[in-house]
Amino acid sequence: MNQALKELRDRGLMSQSFGNLEEVFSTPQTFYIGFDPTADSLGVHHLIGLIAAKILQTHGHRPIILVGGATCAIGDPSGKSEERKAISMETVFHNVEKVKEQIGKIVDFSSAAPNAAILVNNYDWYKDYKFLDFIRDVGKKITVNYLMAKENVRKRLEREGSGISFQEFSYGLLQGYDFVHLYNHYGCRVQIAGQDNLGNMVTGQDLLHKMQGADDVCGITWELVTCADGR
16 A cells, blocks of 8 residues: 555545545655635644645655635635635735745745645636636536535535525635646646545546546545534
């Protein structure tokens, strides 16, 4: 068994996955993990992901740390009982800078090693992406039925008096396209995330197949950190 994957499993940092992980990780890979900077400090659930990223980096793989300057302003419905409260772009940018400082204490950005981490902000590729172009290029590839069948969307639709806005409904497309962008610009073939993000990860896998003909990508998730009452 690949040693990087073995360590993730031994530490309880692998739950569900897709793709041929053993084959892909037989050579050094670029992988990514995303954080939506909704506050100016990360939480313990973010720490779990950074530990996983650090393990993979220690084994020679290159992390891309994606801060969601754009997706943070949209809001991920995964695991949420109600829509995330809107925050200003000024607050988002402030949070991004603070979060960068914390991440840099765990993941290596500064060394000259070939697998030194890269930090990217998805606001940089969405800020000039015209809405009509995005709907034509990306939205055309994924059906409404497909998105409605996702567990995170379905649970919100089934919850009485809740529902979901188009803003949040579009989140899966944005996060899915992040994978396409990083694949095209950095050769990134792997995404790692908490288990609640599996649906969005698979959307990225599907978009890569439909837009790039790519069938060599993988995803790894870990179980979520929960409170004593199971939340």
